[in-house]
Amino acid sequence: MNMRRMSLVSLLLALLFAITACSGGGKGSGSGKTLSIMWWGPDERHEATKKALDLYTQQHPDVKFKPEYMAWDAYWQKLPTLAASKTITDVLQMDAAYLQEYVSRGQLEDLSDIDLTGIVDPGVLENLKIGGKLYGIPLSQNAQGIAFNKEDLAKYGIPLPHKDWTYDEFFQWAKDARAKLPEGKYPIGDTTTWDGFNYYQTAMGKPPIMADGGKTFTLDKDLFMKFYQTYEQFRKDKIVPPADQAASFLENDPQADPMASGVVMTRGATTGSVSALEQLMPGKVGVVNMPTGPAGGGWAQSTIFLSVSANSKNKEEAKNFVKWFVTDKDAGKTLGLTRGIPINPEIYKELEPNLEAKDKLGKEIYDQSVDKALPFYSPAPGFTEWVDAYKKEMDAVTFGQQSLEQAFDKIDKLGKELAAKAGS
CATH class of the missing domain: 3.40.190.10 (Periplasmic binding protein-like II)
Structure with missing residues (x-):
């Protein structure tokens, strides 16, 4: 009789343990x-x-x-x-x-x-x-696009940028807008960073500047010269601000932001950053995607x-x-x-x-x-030096301290050296 009771108790304990284990997991x-x-x-x-x-x-x-x-x-x-x-x-x-x-x-x-x-x-x-x-x-x-001052553009009778505009349309829009803007105001800003050109190179169907973790480096010289010669002419025609003024811009600063200060009608913005610009100039900000090429444009x-x-x-x-x-x-x-x-x-x-x-x-x-949208291209590991050098050399171009050809040679040489190092 005692053995039966012990067996029954053991069975009940086993069942209780099983029920507890099953019910505790949610x-x-x-x-x-x-x-x-x-x-x-x-x-x-x-x-x-x-x-x-x-x-x-x-x-x-x-x-x-x-x-x-x-x-x-x-x-x-x-x-x-x-x-x-x-x-x-x-x-x-x-x-x-x-x-x-x-x-x-x-x-x-x-x-x-x-x-x-x-x-x-x-x-x-x-x-x-x-x-x-x-x-x-x-x-x-998140995405890279362009913000624009829709209030000032309307004021000066300039058509607002439209979705999926091409680079040719973007450059022509800047020329047309310049003719309607007063002295001291500019339709677009200058560009001296590597990603600004990388957007253009990839939009034209070429590979990104850096690929394969930095083992592959592609800086298309023909596209490089065409792109930056356009901006070189824009500096002469006052379509972009002069180099010294551009160097003083500070994004999201009420007085020094190129767009919030009223100096430039457009500037780059991302999904995350445009909110700060809207807070500086509430109700005046419009947005459009990056200019496109045969392969697309920008990233999202x-x-x-x-x-x-x-x-x-x-x-x-x-x-x-x-x-x-x-x-x-x-x-x-x-x-x-x-x-x-x-x-x-x-x-x-x-x-x-x-x-x-x-x-x-x-x-x-x-x-x-x-x-x-094209993929988001970040600098390859080990290319921080190159990113800094790119801006330094292109800034020197905007200040008239060296030619585009000289800048390209330096940027291309360093990039290839770093790619060879990454490959080895």
Whole structure:
């Protein structure tokens, strides 16, 4: 009789244990995992992200987080150390400027098996892939476009820029606008940075200046001379500001911003940056996509991602989390615009009724740019020196200190040397 009672007690305990194990997991996987995660940003982003992590744990009680967050500079100082010791967090925020570098180091997990149908535009998704694989889940809509002073353009009888204008139309528009503007005002600004020309080179169907992690360097001389000879003539014709004035511009400064100060009618802007310009000149800012060529023009994609460490011991749970991060509507409301316009259109619809004009302008840049967009090209690892040299040599051209031919030779020579170094 005692044996029967003991057997019955054992059976009841086993059943109780099984029921407890099944009921404790909620939506989670029942594995009792702790995911480490790190990101950079301002305090507003930190607070919103911590709330989102709490929300995930509420929905998945068996998953907890070990968060780490810091400012931009501290983040990129710490990450290389973690990479060297293979101790990068399970989930990490990644920037487009560094994505390829960490992929080349073998530090990031392939996330191609995460289904993003209906969340990310297929063309954008294809542009994000490296070697046919996806290494970061895009978090926000971002794009490069051009902002313009629609109030002043209307005042001087100048047609507003139109979507999908070509480079030829852009240059002609600048010439026509110059004829209607008073002295001291200019239709467009000068350009001396590498990305300004890279937009043109890729729009014309040529490869980007840097590719294959810096192993391939292509600076098309014919296009280079044609592009910058146009601007050389524009300086003579006062279509762009003189070099000394251009050097004094400071974007988003009320007095020194080229456009907010009323000196230049247009300037480059991204989805993320145009809001600051709108705050400086409320109601006066219009936006249009970058000029295009046969291959398209500009870029429209996320530049901020969540990635998973290739050395993570919790890869599947990490993948579940990063997909949740861009699909859960409650998470979307919690995160708001702390990482820009949400990549998920459904979440954007939820937020849109409460957005300010400055935020809607950013969305308009993306919407205008996405159908013609080319990939976002960041400087290759090891090319910081070249990027600085490019601007230095082109600034010297604008001040009449050297010829275009001399600048090209120096820029091209250094680029090829760095590419050879990367290849070896």
